[in-house]
Amino acid sequence: MKLGFIGTGALTSAIVTGLKSAADNSVPVVLSPRNEEIAAGLALRYPDVRVAPDNQAVLDSCDTIMLAVRPQIAHEVLAELRFRRDHHVVSLIATLSREEIATLIAPVEQVTKALPMPMIAHRQGATIICPPDRRMSAFFGRLGKVIEVEDPSEFDALSVVTATFASYFKYLDTIRGWLTEHGVADARAHDYIVTIFKALANAPETAPDTGFMDLAQHYATRGGLNEQILRELTARNVFDAFAESLDGVHRRIAAGAAPRIGPPS
Ligand SMILES: NC(=O)c1ccc[n+]([C@@H]2O[C@H](COP(=O)([O-])OP(=O)(O)OC[C@H]3O[C@@H](n4cnc5c(N)ncnc54)[C@H](OP(=O)(O)O)[C@@H]3O)[C@@H](O)[C@H]2O)c1
Structure with missing residues (x-):
């Protein structure tokens, strides 16, 4: 080649x-x-x-x-x-x-x-x-x-995943910002989040037969702290709003209108 x-x-x-x-x-x-x-x-x-x-x-x-x-x-x-x-x-x-x-x-x-x-x-x-x-x-x-x-329509649907990266980092940065407002040094907050989320990202691979919601349930013990955040965000329709944004991006990709996926060079 x-x-x-x-x-x-x-x-x-x-x-x-x-x-x-x-x-x-x-x-x-x-x-x-x-x-x-x-x-x-x-x-x-x-x-x-x-x-x-x-x-x-x-x-x-x-x-x-x-x-x-x-x-x-x-x-x-x-x-x-x-x-x-x-x-x-x-x-x-x-x-x-x-x-x-x-x-x-x-x-x-x-x-x-x-x-x-x-x-x-x-x-x-x-x-x-x-x-x-x-x-x-x-x-x-x-x-x-x-x-x-x-199937090209499956290709388009899978492409939507790549539009979620920026929001993922915003999610991490929200946690980082909250930590620094509560007295944690920025470098320490950053380091802790990076380490913890790297381990979380490995979880689906180490348990390949476990679905994402099974993993969520695993952490969201009844009455626990994870359950509280998941319940509150769900009640505020955060995940529904997210799914609607996925629909919007999908419409743009299918119409050939999305200008770019990745970060600016
Ligand atoms: N970046 C991503 O994450 C990503 C992911 C998946 C798919 N894509 C797709 O990959 C393509 C490139 O994306 P990119 O992020 O690499 O964009 P980019 O960084 O803007 O690169 C495009 C390049 O094309 C050059 N160019 C401009 N006019 C040209 C011409 N007449 N002939 C040849 N080259 C010319 C530009 O040069 P100048 O700088 O001199 O203008 C620039 O270096 C896009 O279609 C995008 O949809 C990108």
């Missing part, structure tokens, strides 16, 4: 970093020149990563192409390029459907959608792939978990 990227931003940087930290990392990589600083930094760090003079040169020298530009400019960027029928194109552009991409990159026959997350840089997390694709499953499988789905 000779792997090219159109768009060298946060996600490309994460994939290349993850790839080049893996044991078997012999895949040569060609980057499009924008973002200049990120592309130059990656090429400097890894000997078999180079920056092409322009986007077309990436296509001309690679067999596998990852599309990693923002959706807003995808039409304009792709319309200018000449793809080959035998290119294997993997679109990382979360909000453009596979059909839409296939139209823009004709005559390419093999088009796959993939949704990796920035933690791929540390070879953690999971990449969703649609439709199932043996080559890409093997590629992303070296960089974390792979979930292959047949």
Whole structure:
């Protein structure tokens, strides 16, 4: 495989970093020149990563192409390029459907959608792939978990999960802020929360047959402190409001309107 990227931003940087930290990392990589600083930094760090003079040169020298530009400019960027029928194109552009991409990159026959997350840089997390694709499953499988789905609507639904990250950190920060208001030093509050939540995050893996609500019940002993918070938040419809937000994000993803998933680069 000779792997090219159109768009060298946060996600490309994460994939290349993850790839080049893996044991078997012999895949040569060609980057499009924008973002200049990120592309130059990656090429400097890894000997078999180079920056092409322009986007077309990436296509001309690679067999596998990852599309990693923002959706807003995808039409304009792709319309200018000449793809080959035998290119294997993997679109990382979360909000453009596979059909839409296939139209823009004709005559390419093999088009796959993939949704990796920035933690791929540390070879953690999971990449969703649609439709199932043996080559890409093997590629992303070296960089974390792979979930292959047949149905594009299932891909869209799974994508909604990635919109919950910021709220998760807000949840942790609410606890941290409360602790500091009650006399706990900021560093200690932060450290305690990080350690405890890391252990909690491991719980479903250590008990794979236990559902999330079983784990919740395990901690929410009757009349106990966990039960109090769960009951009070439930009574205030916090979880219903959260589910409504998931619906809203899903509508945006299905309509191709969500501008981006990850943090700003
Ligand atoms: N970041 C995530 O967590 C994440 C997760 C899943 C999917 N995605 C998808 O991945 C794609 C990239 O996201 P990102 O977060 O990596 O965005 P990003 O950091 O903004 O990267 C996009 C890159 O495209 C470059 N670019 C602009 N115009 C270009 C052109 N004409 N030709 C080639 N490259 C051009 C930009 O360069 P300049 O900086 O010079 O403008 C920028 O470096 C998006 O479609 C997003 O939906 C992102």
